[in-house]
Amino acid sequence: MTSAPSDRQEITERLKERIYVTFTALAVILAMMSHGEVTAGEAIGTLAIAVVGTLLAVFIADIIARIAANERLLSRQEFAHVAGVSLGAIGAVALPIVFLGVSAFGVWEPTSALRASAIALVIALVFFGFLAVRRARIPWWQRGLVLLALGVLGLAVIGLELLAHG
Template sequence: MKEPAELNKHHRAEALKERVYVTFTALAVVLALQSHSEESLTAGQAAVTLAITVIGTLMAVFVADLISHLAVHEKTPTRPELLRMAQVSFGAFAAAVLPLIFIALAGLGWWEITTALQAATAALVLTLVLIGYLAIRRIHMAWWKRLIALVAEFVLGLAVIGLELIAHG
């Protein structure tokens, strides 16, 4: 049985991992939407597409967590375990909040949808860096190793942007 401090560390790691998944998924969707934003894409369509994709991803993560729990423990999760799974899975929705706010601003006429999606892209890449920082801030390692980890995550975010641009270019 894991100690409470170890369980808390494990819970934080799971939450960060799920936020990374959702952030990369949201980034890919926002970039795909951006490639269509100059056509007839409305803010409502963009918001619905992003929300459905993120919620679908979170549901898949929750179901995968539940299935893996059943496979490993050969029993259904207890109520606290199920609540933890739900918190970890659905708590990752926070990664999509800022992009949805930017899209809502476009829907209110404050921005063009293209500008909102560009801001959402920047926010998602910065979210990846923030998640990386939160993951490594308590780790005892040299500052330059931390910097390498953050730069690597930033570069991977840029690589996703590059791949989407190639796919839709």
């Protein structure tokens, strides 16, 4: 059973947004880890600003691109769709927010919460890749290659952050 084209398009949009947010959150979390002591509140605030900024940028870019492609303003339904896709991507940072929230109550050190968040985000990237390839009509080894590539890219982000911040 295959999805209708509009369903597939929506799945594509939602996965893309979540991957953007996940990479952004990973970079921000790694940067915070490299800057020494940060409180849980500071980490939550910084992560929230970065994620909201990313979502707004993608939301605005999507609206502008649709206006350019369709040569008209978006209908209410189209606008609601774009907003829903963008807002739905915030779920990609649920675990880091939970980890940092637990840290804010003193259960975990902020550095431990940030480390757990980075690990969770790399795993999320692989999971999003799994969602993308699970029904793809490609050989199993190509599916594995896609998942491996996402995991390696997530680790590459970690490596780049470590290089940048020594």
